[in-house]
Amino acid sequence: MNKIGNHTAVSEVSTLLVLRHSNNSIGIVQGIENNGNLIDVPPNRNNIDSVMRIDSSENSFTDFYSDFYHQLKDPSEYSFFKVREFEAHDTAIGLQKYIDCLSEVERQDLKAVEVSIEAIESIRNKKTNEKEPSVLKKGFSNGSVINNSSSQYRYQIEDVPWEKMAELSIDRENLEEIGALDSLLKGYKTPMLIPILFNNGEAVSQIDVRLQLRIDDEGELIVKVHRVLKKVDFRKKFRGHKFSKEDRVNLLNSGNMGRVVDLINTVTGEVIPSLISLDRLTNELISLRMEFVRIPDVLCGVRLDLEQKQVLRDGKALYIENMVSKKGKFFSSIVQFNADRQWVEFMFENKFRSSGFSEVIHSEIEVPSHFRRIKLRRWQIEKLKAGEIAYIKGLESRKGKIYQGYIRMDKVIGRIVFSFKNPKKK
Numbered sequence: 001m002n003k004i005g006n007h008t009a010v011s012e013v014s015t016l017l018v019l020r021h022s023n024n025s026i027g028i029v030q031g032i033e034n035n036g037n038l039i040d041v042p043p044n045r046n047n048i049d050s051v052m053r054i055d056s057s058e059n060s061f062t063d064f065y066s067d068f069y070h071q072l073k074d075p076s077e078y079s080f081f082k083v084r085e086f087e088a089h090d091t092a093i094g095l096q097k098y099i100d101c102l103s104e105v106e107r108q109d110l111k112a113v114e115v116s117i118e119a120i121e122s123i124r125n126k127k128t129n130e131k132e133p134s135v136l137k138k139g140f141s142n143g144s145v146i147n148n149s150s151s152q153y154r155y156q157i158e159d160v161p162w163e164k165m166a167e168l169s170i171d172r173e174n175l176e177e178i179g180a181l182d183s184l185l186k187g188y189k190t191p192m193l194i195p196i197l198f199n200n201g202e203a204v205s206q207i208d209v210r211l212q213l214r215i216d217d218e219g220e221l222i223v224k225v226h227r228v229l230k231k232v233d234f235r236k237k238f239r240g241h242k243f244s245k246e247d248r249v250n251l252l253n254s255g256n257m258g259r260v261v262d263l264i265n266t267v268t269g270e271v272i273p274s275l276i277s278l279d280r281l282t283n284e285l286i287s288l289r290m291e292f293v294r295i296p297d298v299l300c301g302v303r304l305d306l307e308q309k310q311v312l313r314d315g316k317a318l319y320i321e322n323m324v325s326k327k328g329k330f331f332s333s334i335v336q337f338n339a340d341r342q343w344v345e346f347m348f349e350n351k352f353r354s355s356g357f358s359e360v361i362h363s364e365i366e367v368p369s370h371f372r373r374i375k376l377r378r379w380q381i382e383k384l385k386a387g388e389i390a391y392i393k394g395l396e397s398r399k400g401k402i403y404q405g406y407i408r409m410d411k412v413i414g415r416i417v418f419s420f421k422n423p424k425k426k
Contacts, residue, residue, distance in 0.1 A: 036073030043092035240264035288339035
């Protein structure tokens with residue numbers, strides 16, 4: 001996270017205090033990690049030189065805060081307060097003492113002094129409307145993949161390394177057609193495998209991969225390529241962890257190992273309590289440090305108690321009843337924290353016997369009647385409901401190009417995914 005500010009005029013330099021709702025602690029913001037997790041430090045005068053410095057003027061602060069807020073993985077976990085840099089230490093200590101004495105009702109009064117993203121967006125949108133439309137808005141003015149302001153995305157479309165994409169035989173139109181551009185701009189992996197051209201130095205071949213945008217150590221936006229592995233070699237230790245038979249079964253069946261283990265940083269030797277999951281599309285093992293595991297207080301209308309939250313934090317599967325879908329329908333499902341997705345996921349399929357569940361009760365998955373403006377036929381809908389692959393043709397790109405391919409209902413992300421190649425054929 002770039003630090004912004006006029007370092008010579010103290011009165012014009014601000015910083016942010018953060019209230020973490022999970023433990024009611026006040027910290028001083030340092031920045032954001034690439035995965036969207038907040039970095040903050042406790043109020044200590046030894047830390048003051050490392051905190052974020054922000055230009056206090058309205059124009060600079062609104063642009064900064066909007067971009068900062070939407071880079072966070074789960075901004076609802078925090079409340080932010082703008083303070084002058086030289087007052088940050090004393091204000092943080094005072095605010096912590098004040099919060100420790102507040103009741104839940106009195107805490108609502110804090111909203112009057114915290115930085116409101118709604119107010120910031122209102123100011124920023126007003127400024128944007130007075131200028132020429134952004135590249136992002138121009139590029140998607142037909143209302144296709146992206147039709148909102150750029151502030152909801154971690155990366156801007158003009159910053160994507162398109163030259164590198166071209167080397168992989170990928171362009172913007174292709175990413176839009178398959179519904180992958182939106183995920184990339186938000187910092188996620190592509191939700192499907194994408195065929196690219198791969199040069200190993202001797203020959204060029206086509207391979208299937210997942211792509212992801214990441215900022216490297218030099219601050220440049222790069223394309224990270226996640227290649228598909230044939231299988232996981234559980235005989236090898238993973239960062240010092242030796243997999244048990246139960247670990248292997250859990251990872252292969254549910255994609256989640258189901259327990260916290262100590263991993264070792266191969267460079268520093270640090271012991272890191274972590275969860276491990278399997279990228280189901282690439283067969284990569286993905287770990288997540290426990291301090292980055294965030295369990296929501298409310299999941300689809302059901303408030304989780306401390307015991308339920310601890311079960312999920314420990315990586316175990318949990319059966320929850322009477323959740324409410326976005327369409328207002330009740331459903332029940334097994335849920336489990338996934339280290340790859342860095343969030344709690346729904347386990348709708350009846351395949352988790354290794355976790356002690358012999359049956360999964362769930363509502364019937366709703367399949368939309370249209371896909372990319374094409375009305376689905378009854379046989380296509382039935383195939384999608386049954387978890388099968390359906391062929392679709394007559395799709396039209398933004399430039400009017402007609403294309404076709406294969407669709408299936410991804411029960412994990414809850415929507416139809418598209419592929420140019422039949423996933424069943426290798």
